[in-house]
Amino acid sequence: MDLAYLDYLATSGKTLLHRSPAQLKILFSLVLIGVIIFTKKVLFLVIILSFLYLVVFLARLPFKKTFLISLYPLIFALIFAYASLGKGWEWFFVILLRVLGTATTMILLFSTTPFPCIFASLGKVFPEFLLTVFFMTYRSLFILFSIFEDIRTGFKLRAGFQIVHPKRSLFNLAKALGYLILKGMDDSQRFYEGLKLRGFQGKIAHQRRFCTWTKR
């Protein structure tokens, strides 16, 4: 769900950060992640995180939603940080801030750069086959999301998830997911046949028009 939302933010945004070249943003993100990983001071990590939140504000991204998405990896990091409490509280916060910083950097990249631009920029580093796989996965995910939306509505109409009836709820959820698998299989077959009809030979030309400084 959040992937589709990030993609929407990346394609609808018109700020300077949205219009800047994808390659530059990827390079900047990699450097920033490197700095975050090797930093051992809480204060320095707080400064980096403040800078990232300033960029979120300047890119006119919804702060609350961006922050909530960046909290997902904290679940595993919290366990790791708790087990590392022997090193002291400073280390505990270093681990959490590192994870939060890395996640925010990646969210910033994906919410200001459309996925096709990222794939087009990676074309110089990765083989063509791998990029086609990335692109197909990306497309398939959005097709599955749209199917899942319909299934979710159906699931809610059939009482949805009720904590008082856990077995029945899980059983209904399993049936909904089973249907998603079948629908996904059928649609991927249709998708493949459609591509074959249009002369697909395992290579997709990437459009770079929207990945440079040009106005949108």
Next chain:
Amino acid sequence: MVGLNSLVITAEGVLGYFLFKSLGSIFKRLFWAGFFSTFLALFLSTLLALGIVALGTTDLSSAFGLGYKHPSKADKSLLKFESTEIEKHIEEPLPEFDFRKFLFLVLGFGFIGWTLEGLISGWILGYLHKVRPKIFEG
């Protein structure tokens, strides 16, 4: 990190496939074959992930007696040429990571997740078998 994550996820899928194949002939009901193969595949892949964390948090050079050894207090008088900076580095305690605590938490939370995922997988397989049994042929 991406490579290690791919390794764990691949192991999960491959283990699940072979476990389901072998358990399918033992259990009469598809649900139980699906449940136990999912549960065991997740358990084993979690152990693999824990192994990777253990390797990442263990000082292998000292475990195998490799690399530079810090001189003991008795030897200190013989090493007068060492700078104060090196001595300061020696006195710095090595960071601690309570792997047992980490193991207990991951396996504890994991057990709930594996059970739920096993149940859902079992029911999904039952549904697929009912709606499209051809998938399970061959």
